[in-house]
Amino acid sequence: MSDSDKLNRRDFIVTTAGATGALAGATSMAAAQPADPLGPGFDQQDPLQRYWSKPLGELVHVDYGQDARELERPESQERHRIYSYLLMKLILRFWNGNKNGPIGSYPQRARQLDPAIPNRYRGDLNERTDRSHISWDRYLGHNIACVAVDGLGHIIDFDFNHNAFFRSTAEHAESRLVRRLFSLTDIFDSWKTGPHVDAKPHAALLSEVTLYTSLESCAQCSGVMSLAGVKQIVYMQNDFTAYKIGNIMYNLANRTPIKDKDGNVIGSVAGAPVPIPGSKVGLAEFDRLNQGNLAFIKKMNQGSEPFFSSAGITDRDPSITSFLCTDDAYDIFKAGAANLDGLQLQFESYRFPVQDPLPDDPAKRVLTNKECLIEAQKFFEYVDVEGYRGSPHKL
Template sequence: MDAITRITRRSFLARTATIAGGAGLTLAGGHFSSANAASPVPGDLQPDSPIAKNWENPLHMIATIESNVADSLGAPSCLERHKIYCLLLMKLIHRFWNGNKYGPFGTYPQRNKQIEYKHNSYTRYKGDLYAGPNLTIWDRYLGHNIAAMAVDRNGEIIDFEFNHNELFRSSSEHAEARLVRRLFDLTEIFDHWKTPRTSFKGLRDKARELDLTDITIYTSLESCAQCSGMMSLARVKEVVFLQFDPGAYRIGNIMYNLARKTAKSTSMSPLPIPADRVGIKYFTQLNDSYQRFLSTPPQTFFTSSDHKIKKSTDSITSFLCTDEAMDIFKKGGDEIAVMELEHPNVACSPGGWTNQMCLDHAKCFFEYADIQGFRGSPHKL
């Protein structure tokens, strides 16, 4: 290492150590370690606020949610209701499956089941697997096969959305973010899938309320910082997710622990619930499958038809284009058709729908989404 490199590295580490010092970290031998003396709680924080109470806690405590936090998960009937909507979300994702991350032409070695047809010079991959004579085959990439769905406290589905980063050439068009914006659009209109007018505090002839405190969002992938923040601002009650996202860094857990609702604060971050907590076996299957995807020797994910472009990636969005991921979502989606309820006549909330009503409603919603489910339009309806 030459003198200039050593000076530059030392300067960088010194600056970084100064920044890290404000976070209770020190630099020892070029590595960060926890400071022995805890930093005092800043004076602008309320002493009884969640962030003040967690100020001296190690990261693993702040990034972990106690297993007994979600009271509703203790009721078997509520677990069953969550399971209904998780399986429906899997069915919706498989229905609109599109793994064409780099377009429908070229070669995707891990997507042989999704080939539409082959020619000597090129291969074309399916977009909408179930497109019929009355439906459109979408050549445009719909978005990593990541979707989110909102359900009210009674069990009625409000709407759902897809990730559309590629379609809008934006890294912020995540499913949950688009869904929250869509829900607020729905406060200004009436449509077939609006909540019954008597559902919210007995108000009649009114649009939806402007906060989502009684809404559960089901999403296929653990929420990122952007989406967790938007759901927090919207006062979403809870978010159930089908797979961990290493790139989310447990930010949903951290926000929940540090922005939990208190007697003096109306701020609230949604409670993140891994789907295995509600009995979804596909949660483990998706996570294990992604780990296998990461552990296999590096291989080309995509090659263009002219062989000029090659893409190798281990991203989770690439995994969610593969045949293996598609098969898992298909199994989950197929399960809802043969689902036998253990608590068909039980409702999870006073005056809410029974689980049998929720299951019937979920099947009916899929029929609607089968025709009207494309969600690539701009946010305003």
């Protein structure tokens, strides 16, 4: 991943080299060995074989030069930020921090109090209330969402975490969205109800799809995205409890060979999505959210101020889903969302992937960054009123 991983990796190498030369202690040497032999069958799985005896830090390290070299370009980073800001604006639009219900005390949510009713907190913070923008209070899921973008830059769909709605711990945004993409009769059916694209097999091209998610993916979602063949996943915040499983899957998954018309292997694509933290696309909110979450964890562990209390119930769980209800988290999403509205593009005419020559048919052209921004703004306008993709995030 980023600089911190490079540091960890380097530290590990230095430490290991010192230990090997100086003491060759039984514990250090034993720790460097795998506990079990790889075993027949598994030993034919190339990445597993390659990483079996290596330190965990190497397995977690992502070489972006292999599958996401474009991230080095500020033009590409700008493109990713457009969809990241859109996602933050969608989360802000459907924000609901009433994780433990609207009644009680949430010391970290003072600004979400209902001014009209004592000890009651607002779920929906939407200021616009008219027939198109109804209010709702019920907590349906966490403030975590995901947007899918196709290979040209068109937005396919979005979805929210709906754990509470389905009384489940597994209704996460990414896996819900991937299942929804497969359930669509044709993933190229646009939300704009545009024309069908001929000769596109149904739900067969997720290898060109980028998902943007607000929280680093768990094992379930990383697995679902790998099975679906999703190209890459850009995330806005670390989940420190997800033990970098997305990185591990990316490195361990067998790659799919690419063959030319004569059957010769000319390359390969990753067998799991490339995990891309927001820091790799210049998203300032990535660090802010991580720092805010760490501060929240510290506060909960210190035991001074709870997340929630009511009638003998005290919730001090330092869960990230609680952090994502706080005023601090709300402010960061608000700042990210505001970026979408006031965004001054530096690379308006940049297209990625580069098409040379550019197709005559405008429908087949990759969107420029300016067109991506217009797409994102139009999609928000649609969602702002309709809001019903997948299962609704409002009732």
